Amino acid sequence: MNLSKRITSMQQSPIRKLVPIAENAKKQGKKVYHLNIGQPDIVTPDEFFNAVKGFDEKVLKYSFSQGIPELIEALIQYYKRYNIKFENDEILVTNGGSEALLFSIIAIADHGDEILVPEPFYTNYNGFSSAVGVNVIPVTTKATEGFHLPPKASIERLITPKTKAILLSNPGNPTGVVYTPDEIQMIADMAREYNLFVIADEVYREFVYDNLDYTSFGNLKEIADRVIIVDSISKRYSACGARIGSVASKNKDLIAQILKLCQGRLCVPTLEQIGAVELYSVPQDYFKGVHEEYQSRRDIVYNALKEIPNIICEKPRGAFYVIAKLPVVDAEEFVIWLLKEFDVDNETIMLAPAEGFYSTPGLGKDEVRIAYVLNEKDLKRAMNILKLALEKYPKKK
């Protein structure tokens, strides 16, 4: 039986194939520190569980395709804190940020159209796009430049009549980059000049360190009808398993059109939405604690990386990832070696080889993504293992 070309050519999760090797290491009694996935260890606020457990209706009915009104209202109030004003018909609740991305891409691009994405990028941007026949055109950014954007002219060269949007995450996964106000303005200018949408994945909005200025694309009034904001409670409130995301835009027609897709899948789970309402009402100082925790984790990882010879890495300013260029020939081989052949007192680490985050062939081969989602003690231990491993690793550059 022939399957579709789009599915067979779809990239497998680059981390996925290493999972059995990690499982095998664990079976042999090795402890593995997981720095390879963005699963935070932060406790999900009780408010979520209490709300879910308080549900007392007898029939678990379909809820509104748009999302329950209480959650739409909670999102409106949330955005107000950032001086972003959305109205009731400008927000849709989605099955995680994932569905928000998929629906946004379907709504703005037809088969054969193109979207520009700074690489390295979240792998699923490519997965969703290719599943619906849209081509991701990478805008290459570099470790040596802290993954900031190249000059405007370099990006403009990639724009064709088929280009419909620029899709980017800010703060960035997997890079940890936080775009400067100038970069944001450059994107806005291009959006206007070339008639493009901006799909802004801002799920890490609260994770910006060093008191850096953060500009949301939602703050740019002059391109308000071009901006699509993708959000999620997964990282914001450490509720990854709830799968509650949203898509918002001042372009009411766009939202009305995406609503048709939402109606197709009927609704987002009722209980999880009820929980999410309470999360968005958690007092602001919740973020203070979480933010401090992540910033000090970032410092631990970054300072440790700086002490290891021949690693190239700019200080990440947001999210909870860093991409480091290692002095190895092939980062994936190194990750496998860490799991199979290396340990410190029977402990090792798992990292994400970064090649899968690039779509330009050959790039990222000596890079890894480190997610700093462990507590400080474990992180220190993990970084020490990385240091000792690089001393011993035979296939160095």
Next chain:
Amino acid sequence: MNLSKRITSMQQSPIRKLVPIAENAKKQGKKVYHLNIGQPDIVTPDEFFNAVKGFDEKVLKYSFSQGIPELIEALIQYYKRYNIKFENDEILVTNGGSEALLFSIIAIADHGDEILVPEPFYTNYNGFSSAVGVNVIPVTTKATEGFHLPPKASIERLITPKTKAILLSNPGNPTGVVYTPDEIQMIADMAREYNLFVIADEVYREFVYDNLDYTSFGNLKEIADRVIIVDSISKRYSACGARIGSVASKNKDLIAQILKLCQGRLCVPTLEQIGAVELYSVPQDYFKGVHEEYQSRRDIVYNALKEIPNIICEKPRGAFYVIAKLPVVDAEEFVIWLLKEFDVDNETIMLAPAEGFYSTPGLGKDEVRIAYVLNEKDLKRAMNILKLALEKYPKKK
């Protein structure tokens, strides 16, 4: 800003546009009996809520992209009752039957490919397909024939080199048809002869009346690698708001490919899966009570329809819908009139105009779908309103 052609040309939910009219009737104090949507009033088994409320982990983490192992196992056991044997790597948990359908279509058809669907059909079959560039080719069935399939030769005439699958629901939404073993065999023969997949939406599997023989496509060993079974707990356990569905196939390669799409959206909500495990373990006699209830509702609706002059309608054998051909010029106009201008003691009914379930222009214009999802007393009252309304309605044929 230009949106994609696929989104702007996507059909709006045909029921949706009537909702404001119904809301308006309610505001004016009219009671509206909703026979227009498939939202059952049956109580969701307590097992679901108890399981969800028993969750006591501190972090709501991502779960497995495939689905939690307990739910996969529960599904394996569930299918065994129907003599369908699935293994662990032949089932994926999805966000409702909706996502199972969307992912199946993406996996078996490329842009410009075609799938055959008996019409009238569940509107979203068309919505999902057009969103991903796949063309639905309708196989017309008729009220006068109880919506059974036309002869093989009529279907074969619609098959082209671009045809990749036959998609059908059995028992059928919106028709209530239950295909005979001969019809099932005919579909199986065509699948083999023309190298097609069969996407079998069997979410109403338990809702078959009159002790009729029911054949699942999962029982056809000779086309096991071509069959994709779509399922859901929404109607089965009256848990529409949980959004837990599944896709299953003996074609392991297909499942492995669809898993890539599942990995893209990370996972299905953890809590809802935990609840679903317990639903699939609810004792079999749960269905006995539900089944009796629906069968007697079906009888109330069908008998009432038979007593109204000039209605054409064969007895539906499954699901909880019936399509009736009314003696009116335009069923949508009639539905609007029911809401705006008619009442019996300040009560009226809402029906779903059936034209939106057809893709062939002009068909179904005088038909409505009635969902018998109300209790017997309300149903009797609602059917009486329909009878009186047709006596008074001015635009009759």
